[in-house]
Each structure stands twice: as C-alpha cells, then as structure tokens.
Amino acid sequence: MVEQLPFWGGLVLPLVLVLLVAAAAAWDSVLASQAAGSRNGALIEPFRAVAGLLVQQRRRTLAADLLLSRGGALALVVAGFLASLVTPLGRWVVADFSIGIVWFNAMEAVAWAAVWLVGWGANSAFGLIGGYRFVAQGLAYELPHMFALITAALGAESLRVADVVAAQDELWFVVWMPVAFVVYLLSVLAMAFWGPFDQAVGPDLAGGASAELSGVDRLLFEAGRWLLLVSGAAFAVPLFLGGGAGPLLPDWLWSLVKTAAVLAVLVWIRRRVPTVRMERYQEIAWIVLIPLTLVQALVVSLVVLAR
Amino acid sequence: MILQQFLLLAAALFSVGLYGALSQQSIVMIMMGLELMANAVIVAASAYWYFASPSRPDGQVVVVVALVLMAVDMAIGFAVTTAIFRRRDVDMTDSAADLKG
Amino acid sequence: MWAHIAFWVCAVGSVVTGVAVFRVDSMARATFALLASFVFAAGTVLLLNLAYLGVLVILMMIMEMVVMVVFMIMYMMNPAGLMPMTMVHNQKGSLAIAGAVFAALAAGIFLIPWPTSGEPRPEDTTRALGEALMGSKMLVMMVLGLCLFATMVATVVLAAHRGRYDRYGDRLDAKRPHDPVRGGLNR
Numbered sequence: 001m002v003e004q005l006p007f008w009g010g011l012v013l014p015l016v017l018v019l020l021v022a023a024a025a026a027w028d029s030v031l032a033s034q035a036a037g038s039r040n041g042a043l044i045e046p047f048r049a050v051a052g053l054l055v056q057q058r059r060r061t062l063a064a065d066l067l068l069s070r071g072g073a074l075a076l077v078v079a080g081f082l083a084s085l086v087t088p089l090g091r092w093v094v095a096d097f098s099i100g101i102v103w104f105n106a107m108e109a110v111a112w113a114a115v116w117l118v119g120w121g122a123n124s125a126f127g128l129i130g131g132y133r134f135v136a137q138g139l140a141y142e143l144p145h146m147f148a149l150i151t152a153a154l155g156a157e158s159l160r161v162a163d164v165v166a167a168q169d170e171l172w173f174v175v176w177m178p179v180a181f182v183v184y185l186l187s188v189l190a191m192a193f194w195g196p197f198d199q200a201v202g203p204d205l206a207g208g209a210s211a212e213l214s215g216v217d218r219l220l221f222e223a224g225r226w227l228l229l230v231s232g233a234a235f236a237v238p239l240f241l242g243g244g245a246g247p248l249l250p251d252w253l254w255s256l257v258k259t260a261a262v263l264a265v266l267v268w269i270r271r272r273v274p275t276v277r278m279e280r281y282q283e284i285a286w287i288v289l290i291p292l293t294l295v296q297a298l299v300v301s302l303v304v305l306a307r
Numbered sequence: 308m309i310l311q312q313f314l315l316l317a318a319a320l321f322s323v324g325l326y327g328a329l330s331q332q333s334i335v336m337i338m339m340g341l342e343l344m345a346n347a348v349i350v351a352a353s354a355y356w357y358f359a360s361p362s363r364p365d366g367q368v369v370v371v372v373a374l375v376l377m378a379v380d381m382a383i384g385f386a387v388t389t390a391i392f393r394r395r396d397v398d399m400t401d402s403a404a405d406l407k408g
Numbered sequence: 409m410w411a412h413i414a415f416w417v418c419a420v421g422s423v424v425t426g427v428a429v430f431r432v433d434s435m436a437r438a439t440f441a442l443l444a445s446f447v448f449a450a451g452t453v454l455l456l457n458l459a460y461l462g463v464l465v466i467l468m469m470i471m472e473m474v475v476m477v478v479f480m481i482m483y484m485m486n487p488a489g490l491m492p493m494t495m496v497h498n499q500k501g502s503l504a505i506a507g508a509v510f511a512a513l514a515a516g517i518f519l520i521p522w523p524t525s526g527e528p529r530p531e532d533t534t535r536a537l538g539e540a541l542m543g544s545k546m547l548v549m550m551v552l553g554l555c556l557f558a559t560m561v562a563t564v565v566l567a568a569h570r571g572r573y574d575r576y577g578d579r580l581d582a583k584r585p586h587d588p589v590r591g592g593l594n595r
Contacts, residue, residue, distance in 0.1 A: 063490055068436055099459045099534060106467035113443070113474050120436055120477075123488065135474055142471065159460070159534065283591030308411055308455070310524075314517045316419040316452065320445070322510035323426040330502035331430065332495040335480055339442050342472075343426050346449050349465065357456040362527040364540030368548055370453075370461050371541070374468060375552050379559045381472055385479050386563035392483060393569070 002088045002096060002162035002243075009094040010085070017084060020234070020256075021226040022046065024263045031271050050219060058215035061123050069121020073213075073220040076114040080227025083107035086161050087234045090244035090252030093161065100161040101153050104235055105146060108191050111228050112138040115193065115200065118221060119209035130208025134200035136278045137190055140285035141197075145187035147293035151180040152239045154300050165243035172242040176303070179296040181240045183289055188232030188266065190281075192225055195270040199278055233262040313354030321347035338384045345377045411455055418455070422448035434489025435480045443473040460534040 005012075025046035033042035041048075060066075086093065086100035097103050112134070119131025153159050155177060156167035164173075174181045190197040201208040210221050237243060237258045244251025320343055327340025349370050356366020425444040432438050446469040454462035481487050496502075530536045541549050575585035 063488070065434065065436065065488065068440065097459065098532070099463055102460060102463045102467065106463050106470070109467050109470040113440075113470050116474060116477060117436075117440070132478070135478060138474065279589045280591060283593055287591075287593060308415055310522050311517050312415065312419070313452065313456075315514060316422065316449075318510055318513035318517060319419075319423045320426055320449065321513065322506045323423065323430075325509055326502050326506035327430050329505060330496045330499050332497055333484060335435070335476070335484055336430070336438070336495070338476075339429055339438065342442065343429070343445065346446055349461075350449050350452055353453045353456050353458050353461065357458075357529075359523050359525055360527070361525065361529040364536045364545070367458065367461060367533065367537040368540055368545050370458070371537070372548065372552065374461075374465065375556065378468065378472065379555060381476065382559050382563045383566075385475075386566035388479065388483060389567040 002091055002093050002165055004096045005092050005094055009092065013084060013094050014081060016089065017081065017227060017230055017234075020230045020259065020263065021223070023260065024230060024267055025226060027264060028267045028270075031268060035271060053215060053219040053222075056215040056218075058217060059212060061212050064123045064212075065121040067121075068117045070217070072114045072117025072121060073217055073224060075110055075117070076224030077220055077227060079107045079110035079114060080224055080231045082110075083228075084231045084234060087231070088161060088165060088238055088243060088255070090250065090255045092252065096160065096162050099159045101149050101159045101164070101239075105149055108228065108232070109142070111191060111224070112142070114224070115209050118213070119200075122212035124212045126205045126207065126211040127209055130200045130202075130205050130211065133202075133205075133278055134193060134209060136282065137193070137197060137200060140278065140282045141187045141190035144183045144285055144289040144293050145191070147290065147297060148180040148184040148187065149239070151177050151293065151297045151300050152184075154297060154304060157304060161238050165238045168242040168245065172240065172245075174240040177240070177296055177300055179292050180300075181236070183293055184236060184240065185262070185266065186289075188229065188236065189269065191232060192229035194225070194229055194266065196273040196276045197281070198270070199275050202275060229266060230259075230263060233266055234259045236262050310354055310358040313358075314351055317347040317351035317354070319347075320344070320350065334384065334388045338381060341380055341384075342377055345373050345380075348373045415452055415455055418448040418451035421445075422452070432489065433486065433491070435484050435487040436477065437489065439473050439476050439480055443469055446473075457529070458533055460537065 026043050029045040030042045033039040033045070083104050085095045086097055086103055088096075115134045116131040119127040119129075119134070121127075152164055152173055155173055156164040158164065158167075167173075189195045193200045199208070201210050205211065207213075210218060213221050234255075237255055241258050241262075244255045246254035246257075249257070324340045324343030324345075324347060327343060328337050329340075331337050331340060352366050352369040352373065356363075356370075360366060422445045425441045425448065428441040429438045429445065432441060447466055450462045450465040450469070453465060572580065575587065576582045577586075
C-alpha cells in the first residue's frame with residue numbers, strides 16, 4: 001500500500017518539511033502574540049525573524065571549536081531531514097527501509113549529540129551547562145522513547161513503517177496503546193527541547209546551548225529544533241494514528257491534517273506548562289514511565305500472541 | 308567484495324585499537340582503544356557471516372555479543388574510574404599500580 | 409561497483425578517523441572521531457545486507473559517545489585541546505607491538521584458504537537474528553541479560569556516592585530520604 005518514490009522524492013521531502021515548519025512557527029507566533037496582547041503581523045513574524053537572522057552578524061568567541069559547533073548545528077538539521085526519510089506522506093515514502101523504526105531512532109539520537117556539540121563548541125560556560133542539561137534530558141527521555149517505538153513495532157510485528165501502517169487497517173494503535181502514544185509525544189517534546197523540556201536553552205542560562213549563537217548559526221540551530229519537532233510529530237502519524245487512513249480526503253491530505261493536529265497540540269503545550277527541571281523529569285521517567293511502557297509492551301505482546 | 312578486504316579492515320582497526328590501549332595513560336583513552344578493538348570484531352564477524360555461513364544466524368549473534376560487550380565494558384570502566392577518582396583524584400593508570408609486582 | 413567504492417571509502421574513513429582518535433589534542437574531537445570511525449564501520453556492515461545490525465551500531469555508538477563525553481570532561485585535564493599535549497607511555501613499544509600484530513593478521517588473511525559457502529542468503533536477516541536469539545541461541549540471550557543486569561548493579565555499587573544509610577538514617581527509619589536534590593515525585 002505504501003510505495004517508495006523514485007530519487008526525486010528525496011528532493012521533495014525538504015520542501016514538505018519546510019512547509020510544515022513554517023506553518024508550525026506561524027502558529028507559535030500567533031499564540032505568542034495572543035499571550036502578549038494582540039499584535040499585528042503575528043503570522044509573518046517567523047519570516048521576518050528568518051530575514052533578520054540572515055543579515056545579523058555572526059559571533060565568534062575566543063578559542064571556539066568551530067569544527068564541532070558548526071558541525072553540530074549542521075548535524076541537527078540533517079538529522080531532522082534524515083529521520084523523515086521513512087515517514088510516509090499518505091501513500092508515498094522516500095525510503096521504505098526494512099528497519100525504518102530503528103532508523104528514525106538512530107537519526108534522532110544524532111540530535112542528542114548535536115545539541116551537546118553546539119553547546120560545547122562555543123567555549124562558553126552557559127553553552128556548556130546548556131549542553132550538559134540536554135545530555136541529562138536525553139538520559140531521561142531516550143529509554144521510554146525506545147520502548148514506545150518498540151511497542152508500535154510489536155503491534156505490527158515488523159520494523160518496517162509500511163507494515164505498521166498496514167497493521168492499523170482495523171484499529172489505530174493509539175486506541176490500544178495509549179500509554180505508548182503519550183510517552184512518544186513526551187519524548188518528541190523532550191527531543192526537540194520544546195515546551196516543558198526547554199531547560200537546555202532556558203532563559204536562566206541566557207539561552208543555554210544557544211547562548212553564543214547569532215546570525216546564520218542561530219538560524220541553523222532554530223531550524224534544526226523546528227525540524228526535529230516536525231519530524232517527530234510527523235512520525236507519530238504512521239506509528240499511532242493510522243497513516244493516511246480516513247473517509248473522504250486523499251491519503252496524503254489526511255497525513256498532513258493529522259501531522260498538523262499533532263504539531264498544533266505540541267506547539268500549544270509550550271505556552272501552558274512551565275519548564276520542568278531535569279532532575280525531576282529524570283525521576284519521573286525512570287521510575288514511572290519505564291515501568292508503564294514495559295507493562296504496555298507486555299499487554300501488546302499478549303494481544304499479538306493471542307490473535 | 309571479498310572476505311579478505313573486510314578482514315583487512317578489521318585487522319587495521321584492531322591494530323589501531325591495540326596501539327591506543329597499550330600506549331595511552333588516561334583510562335578514558337584506553338577505553339576508546341578497547342572500543343576500536345570491539346569494533347574490529349563486529350566487522351570481522353559480519354564478514355564471516357556473510358561469506359562463510361550466511362544461512363546460519365551464528366555470525367549475527369556474535370555481533371550482538373560484541374555490541375553488548377562494548378556497552379558493558381564502558382559502563383564498568385567508567386564506574387571503576389569514578390571510584391578511583393573519588394579516592395585519589397587521579398585518572399591515569401600509572402597511578403593505579405597497587406597490585407603491581 | 410558502487411558497493412566497492414562505498415566499501416573502500418568507509419574502510420579508509422574508519423581507519424583514518426580511528427588513528428585520529430589518538431592524534432588530536434582535544435578530547436571532544438577524539439570522542440567524535442571515534443564516533444565517526446564507528447559510523448564508517450557500520451557503513452561496511454550495512455553493505456553486507458545486515459541492515460538492523462548496522463543501524464543498531466550507529467544508534468548505540470552515538471549514545472555511548474555522548475555518555476563518554478560526560479566522563480571525558482569530568483576526568484581529563486585538557487578536554488578542549490587548548491594546550492598541545494600527548495599523554496602516552498611506551499609509545500615506541502606499543503607501535504611496534506601494534507605493527508607486528510597487524511602484519512601477522514594481514515599475513516594470515518592473505519595466506520589462509522578461507523571457506524566459501526554456496527548457501528542461500530536469507531532475505532530477512534533481522535527476522536533470522538530474532539528467531540535465533542529467541543530460539544536456538546536463547547542461552548546467549550539469557551547470559552547477555554544476566555551480564556547486563558550484573559553490570560547495572562556493579563556500576564551503581566561502585567559509583568554511588570551515598571548509600572541507603574546516608575539517605576535514610578542509621579536505623580533506615582527516616583520517612584523521606586535526605587537527598588541534596590528532590591526528585592520529581594516529591595519523594
């Protein structure tokens with residue numbers, strides 16, 4: 001049912017992702033202007049910010065490790081794109097690897113290393129602390145994230161994303177693995193250091209890992225952050241929300257609508273929940289979320305064995 | 308692609324890792340050498356599986372064992388380093404020669 | 409043909425970055441040079457149609473290198489390489505031993521008549537691995553599980569700074585543990 005596109009699919013994918021990033025950034029800017037009292041031009045605010053960053057002067061700190069910090073920012077952006085290689089848009093996918101779910105996991109682990117590289121490379125105390133906060137956050141969210149991904153693969157008895165979509169013909173996975181879905185969304189928020197998990201770039205650290213970035217470097221970093229959020233939200237659709245299934249519209253439109261819905265919720269959460277400190281989230285992740293995901297995986301495997 | 312070229316790569320990685328494990332003073336760098344040696348085992352085991360016995364899964368199981376070995380040895384190595392560092396504020400193997408001779 | 413080119417690019421890249429691990433001054437660069445070496449080696453494994461193992465090596469090694477980065481800053485005295493420094497002992501001896509080992513292994517590789525097999529290759533290597541680990545190689549799985557569990561317990565015992573008597577008092581009777589930082593569950 002899911003078919004692999006020829007080589008030009010890899011060129012169309014960045015366009016679709018950038019479109020989703022622009023929409024999500026516009027929605028975030030609308031929410032921000034509502035919170036600040038209505039302001040005109042909220043929808044084009046992200047584009048003005050991009051233009052401003054493009055002409056802003058780049059900053060270089062003393063004895064900065066340019067190879068690592070610029071490489072880290074580039075790796076962050078590339079990880080977001082590569083992770084979406086396996087996400088189908090309705091019926092079309094750029095690359096249908098037989099181990100698609102593990103590939104997505106590996107690419108967003110690149111993001112975990114990339115934020116540390118950006119924070120370290122600037123030779124600045126705030127950047128260093130921000131980078132290490134993100135490493136600690138990664139220790140918390142990675143294991144529940146992996147278990148949630150494994151649970152979806154377990155329900156479909158395959159690591160291929162096309163099989164996961166096909167296994168949701170009768171019933172979407174979100175219905176009988178809700179814990180895995182919620183844990184996956186929390187992990188997407190943590191992986192993109194968004195919402196309640198943005199302590200790594202928090203204002204108490206003058207921007208944390210992004211403290212010494214300006215101009216094109218900051219644009220690349222912010223773009224990488226948005227791409228991770230979009231790519232994680234887009235992957236939730238074939239994994240838990242049935243891919244392109246739906247009554248009236250064509251399947252690619254359903255994929256986009258579902259991705260937009262998940263993105264809208266994820267962007268909105270940032271305004272509603274204050275930042276959670278990492279040591280508190282560590283304890284919750286290891287003591288509550290991991291046993292919950294393990295029990296969820298047990299339930300799913302019993303169902304799979306029984307049918 | 309022939310078996311010999313994969314084994315040559317594995318031998319090269321193993322030798323580089325051996326040089327590191329023997330010559331470095333810091334425990335962290337020694338562990339990097341050990342990881343390179345385990346990496347060589349992974350490449351060699353995959354090549355043997357592909358060329359010599361592809362219908363049996365034994366080669367892949369060796370790769371899995373090597374992966375777990377890498378994780379375990381890093382974990383224990385850093386735990387031991389932490390314990391020694393807390394005691395004596397050093398991280399070099401030359402200072403941990405209590406059992407020598 | 410592309411497989412050949414890809415193999416040699418990955419092989420040379422892997423060895424060069426492996427050597428770079430011990431040549432660069434900055435510990436951060438050494439850690440990520442090691443990661444690059446692993447990613448190139450995983451590329452060669454992917455060329456052998458072992459998709460799951462290749463991507464797994466990439467995933468695990470990225471995570472291990474990030475963990476190593478924490479310890480690297482804690483324990484090493486020149487993490488950013490701002491001073492040129494080499495900390496080696498017995499460098500010539502190690503080079504000689506490593507060179508001799510490589511020569512012996514290379515001689516063996518080219519002189520030994522390796523067995524070839526005309527057996528059919530499985531299409532789904534992942535499924536073959538999974539069925540093996542859960543079926544005929546279940547002993548390996550159990551031993552690996554025990555080994556990992558023992559590692560977890562041993563590392564916590566070695567590295568934990570405070571034990572339960574520090575946290576709960578001498579008679580283990582405190583209601584809440586005395587921790588410097590309170591956890592997320594308000595314990």
